Amino acid sequence: MxxxxxxxxxxxxEFEKLTxxxxxxxxxxxxESVGHRDQVLKIGMQQGxxxxxxxxxxxxxxxx
Numbered sequence: 001m002x003x004x005x006x007x008x009x010x011x012x013x014e015f016e017k018l019t020x021x022x023x024x025x026x027x028x029x030x031x032e033s034v035g036h037r038d039q040v041l042k043i044g045m046q047q048g049x050x051x052x053x054x055x056x057x058x059x060x061x062x063x064x
Contacts, residue, residue, distance in 0.1 A: 006040060007032030025053065 012028040027049075031037035040046075 007036040009036070009040075 009032065010030040014026045014028075016024045016026055018024055029037075031040070
């Protein structure tokens, strides 16, 4: 994320098919350090990511 104090992170995304109409997004994030990971968790980034994914899901459902 530009202009933030967070270090580099590597993200892997994989969609896992659950049914013909649904899938599950598996996300694996590797942080530059444990300290950087803890900073991200401390500011509530996990909740922000969940909100973003929920919005994406709502858009995708409307496209069916």
